[in-house]
Amino acid sequence: MVSNPLPPLARWLARRRWVMRWAPVVLRVERLIRRVTEGFVVLGSNWGSPEHPAWSANLRAAETASARCKGEQFLVTVREITGVERKRFWDLAVEFWPGYAMECELSGGRVFRIFELRRVSA
DSSP, X not given: OOOOOSOHHHHHHHTSTTOOOOOOOOOTTHHHHHHHOSSEEEEEOGGGOSSOOHHHXXXXXXXXXXXXXXXXXXXXXXXXOOHHHHHHHHHHHHHHXXXXXXXXXXXXXXXXXXXXXXXXXX
8 A cells, every 4th residue: 555645734634624625536437427417426436445535524524515627616516426326326437447346345345435516507
């Protein structure tokens, strides 16, 4: 496992609740997004770590978030995908990038959090 490259202060801040922070999220599921939803889909794999990524706890607690895509920043609503719908999103994500299945195995079978982010109309 690779060690955390962030300096100690940044790691400490990342563990604090209600601290505004940006987390770069790689959207490797761009084609999946178009097939399933009009918004964005983010999946908290945390590269196979046994712990959920900190940003996923923040999204879970939020109703809205700020997102940036292709240099444009905008407000989005947040919805965690659960139940039967989650299985469909998970299957499509693994079909698009099979590495998610490997990361799930590495994590000890942790259920990755999946969120749909929909742009708030102006």
